[in-house]
Amino acid sequence: MGRHKQPEIRDRILDACVDHALTHGLPHRLEPFVTASGTSARMLIYHFGSRDALLRETLGRARRRQRDFFGELVAPRPGEPYPSTLRRAWQVMTGPSGRPYLTMFGRLREDAEQQLWPDFRRESTTDWLQPLEDGMRSVGRPELATLVLAVVRGLIMDIETTGDVPRADRAFDDFLAALVPVSDKTPAEPPEDR
Structure with a gap:
């Protein structure tokens, strides 16, 4: 009688592979995942079927983690102006905790063949x-979601290409300032008589 697959073991292995991939990128061979998961190549194939199937599942789970993490960041908060929410989200997304996702999925987006996804x-x-x-x-202004997404994606691609985070941060702040309706801006002080 053969062994029955244990979903909790498979789940633990997949989490270890995702953690590794977010830190080091997707490996070309199974050995880095073997080391990261503390198992053997034979067990990886047993649980996932093939290297490509494991890579696809690794990407899928990493993407779910990113959607949960970033989704919470961009969710509106009671009492907080949405441009402030976006500013905080941008800082986290492009900071140390968000960068592994941007790097992994930026590489995937650049892959011309898109075989894994x-x-x-x-x-x-x-x-x-x-x-x-x-x-x-x-x-x-729900219709501006596409514009916001385009600006975020474009500036993230700029950071990935140039590494100039301060310039991208300034550009994002300028964009957010343009989103604030004129009625929400504090009126300027009237000029003094001379």
Whole structure:
């Protein structure tokens, strides 16, 4: 009688592979995942079927983690202006805790063949529209979700290409300032008579 697969072991192995991939990138061979999960290549194949199946599941779980993490960041908060929520979300996304996701999925987006996740480019765009639309609805402008997403994605690509985080941060702050309706801005002091 053969062994029965144990889902909790498979789940633990997959989490270890995701942790490794977020830190070091997707490996080309199974050995880094063997070391990270504390198991053997034979057990990885037993639980996942093939190297590519393991890589696909690793990417899928990492993406779910990212959606949960980033989704919570961009969710509107009672009593907080949504541009402030976006500013905080941007700082976390592009900071140390968010960068592993941006790096992993940036590389996947650049992969011309898209063999591991054929529809990733489309999904990685559309899955953020609803959370951003919900946030922008809180300021009465849900239709601007696409613009917000385009700016975020463009500046993230800029950071990945140039490494110039301060410039991207300034650009994002300028963008947020443009989102604040004129009625929400504090009126300027009238000029003094000379």
